[in-house]
Amino acid sequence: MQFKHTPARIAASFDDPNLVSAAGVVPVMRLAEDAGLSRLAGEHVTVPGDKGANAAGKLFSLIAGMVCGADSIDDMNLLRHGGMPSLFGRVYAPSTLGSFLRAFTFGHVRQADAVASRFLQGLTAQASGLLHAADGERVMIDIDDSVIGVYGYQKQGAGRGYTGVNGLNSFIATASTTASAPVIVAQRLRKGAAHSARGAARLIGDAVTTTKRAATAADASGPPVRVLLRADSAYYSHDAVQAARKGGAEVSVTVRQNASIRAAIARIPEEAWAEIVYPNVIRDEITGELFRGAEVAEIGYTAFTSKTVNQSVKVGGTALFTGPVTGRLIVRRVKELNPKHLNQPTLFDTWRFHAFFTTVEQSEADTVTADQQHRRHAIIEQVHADLKSSALAHLPSGKFTANAAWLVAAVMAFNLTRAAAVVADQGGKLQKATTGTIRRALVHVAARLASSARKIVLHLPERWPWETAWQRLFARSVAPPGAA
Numbered sequence: 001m002q003f004k005h006t007p008a009r010i011a012a013s014f015d016d017p018n019l020v021s022a023a024g025v026v027p028v029m030r031l032a033e034d035a036g037l038s039r040l041a042g043e044h045v046t047v048p049g050d051k052g053a054n055a056a057g058k059l060f061s062l063i064a065g066m067v068c069g070a071d072s073i074d075d076m077n078l079l080r081h082g083g084m085p086s087l088f089g090r091v092y093a094p095s096t097l098g099s100f101l102r103a104f105t106f107g108h109v110r111q112a113d114a115v116a117s118r119f120l121q122g123l124t125a126q127a128s129g130l131l132h133a134a135d136g137e138r139v140m141i142d143i144d145d146s147v148i149g150v151y152g153y154q155k156q157g158a159g160r161g162y163t164g165v166n167g168l169n170s171f172i173a174t175a176s177t178t179a180s181a182p183v184i185v186a187q188r189l190r191k192g193a194a195h196s197a198r199g200a201a202r203l204i205g206d207a208v209t210t211t212k213r214a215a216t217a218a219d220a221s222g223p224p225v226r227v228l229l230r231a232d233s234a235y236y237s238h239d240a241v242q243a244a245r246k247g248g249a250e251v252s253v254t255v256r257q258n259a260s261i262r263a264a265i266a267r268i269p270e271e272a273w274a275e276i277v278y279p280n281v282i283r284d285e286i287t288g289e290l291f292r293g294a295e296v297a298e299i300g301y302t303a304f305t306s307k308t309v310n311q312s313v314k315v316g317g318t319a320l321f322t323g324p325v326t327g328r329l330i331v332r333r334v335k336e337l338n339p340k341h342l343n344q345p346t347l348f349d350t351w352r353f354h355a356f357f358t359t360v361e362q363s364e365a366d367t368v369t370a371d372q373q374h375r376r377h378a379i380i381e382q383v384h385a386d387l388k389s390s391a392l393a394h395l396p397s398g399k400f401t402a403n404a405a406w407l408v409a410a411v412m413a414f415n416l417t418r419a420a421a422v423v424a425d426q427g428g429k430l431q432k433a434t435t436g437t438i439r440r441a442l443v444h445v446a447a448r449l450a451s452s453a454r455k456i457v458l459h460l461p462e463r464w465p466w467e468t469a470w471q472r473l474f475a476r477s478v479a480p481p482g483a484a
Helices: 025-034 037-044 055-067 074-079 094-102 106-126 200-218 238-246 259-266 367-388 400-424 435-443 467-477
Strands: 139-149 166-176 183-190 227-231 250-254 274-283 290-303 325-335 351-358 447-452 455-459
Touching: 025 037, 025 055, 025 106, 025 400, 025 435, 025 467, 037 055, 037 106, 055 074, 055 094, 055 400, 074 094, 094 400, 106 183, 106 200, 106 400, 139 200, 139 367, 166 200, 166 367, 166 400, 183 200, 183 400, 200 227, 200 238, 227 238, 227 367, 238 250, 238 325, 250 367, 259 290, 259 325, 259 351, 274 367, 290 367, 325 367, 351 367, 367 400, 400 435, 400 467, 435 467
Parallel strands: 139 227, 227 250
Antiparallel strands: 139 166, 166 183, 250 351, 274 290, 290 325, 325 351, 447 455
């Protein structure tokens, strides 16, 4: 591709009042309205004072800006150009939205959490396939945290945690199935120096409840929703496991190599190990050597034996199951490939072990299947990366609760964008694409506004590559409601 004209024959002028740069925000935000966003925000968010007036409209503006790609408060100005006032009423200035966020307290953030949970249920009802589980399939909940780096000395709660990066800690839970890309079902913003497991039991309880309600909203006539919680070793604790069990979920959690775990691994007979072959050659993280396979085995295991039955564990004021938890310890071992590069090799093979504890019955998932399911927990890292390349590229305020509210709005924008992709391209590539790809295909399409017979017409570019998907989303979201 090359320029067709010389610079002297090209001119530019910002003077068209009927042009919008992101016409896709119209059907996307109509989908949000159908899912009940404004109604839910009006019912649950009660920020006091003039800063909190019309909370529904301000939250709507924040999410619309994030759908368009805003990652700071100043970026909300992109809603105030060209013909946008003809499409949306009461588009707020960035300064107004910033004041609204700074008026939040922790209680108001929890109100926004309630909106996010119910909004996801509305989205699953509107977008068939957003969280669809096949017959007998479990919905997978994954939990993990990530540090969002911040700069300066005025960020409340900023600190250095396990990564050594000065920032704030974003803790999320996602839900996914084999046919559905992850959606976020629970979220919390924590201090940067917070331990990974802090507040995990409370978030797990919220995540399991929201997942079951959202999956039921997608298919109310289907069988009861079955859930499996996956997590790494930071969340291997009695409180976290029992919070999942109280919600009716099974668990699959990586364990730390303590004395009890090492003793259990030593009891596995040699003939119990079964070989697994990875589909592609994998490079060893420690030695850098290439290997093609590993071996797995399992043994019965009772976790948290120090917890007696009469001990009481409470999360959010509710008593959980108490006492030890019986399940399976599944172990994957990989050969040590002479990590010290000794001149003389060892006389016998040595192994590195990776173990996780699960309460899923062996009849439902054998050793190899359970290991494969657990390793897919890494899918949550893609969600963290997606958020950090979108609305969570920055945490825009110096006030902690304002940033916590920003995280909740970012989560709702993420789920809304995913739902729009499902509606637009059911079964296609967009359904599991990143937020950036969905935004380029469906949102960032320029349009010129025209009026005909008291009706606004959007004139979009000819030969737009994703025209079919965009038209499908538009027809679905702006269609008149069906007869009662």
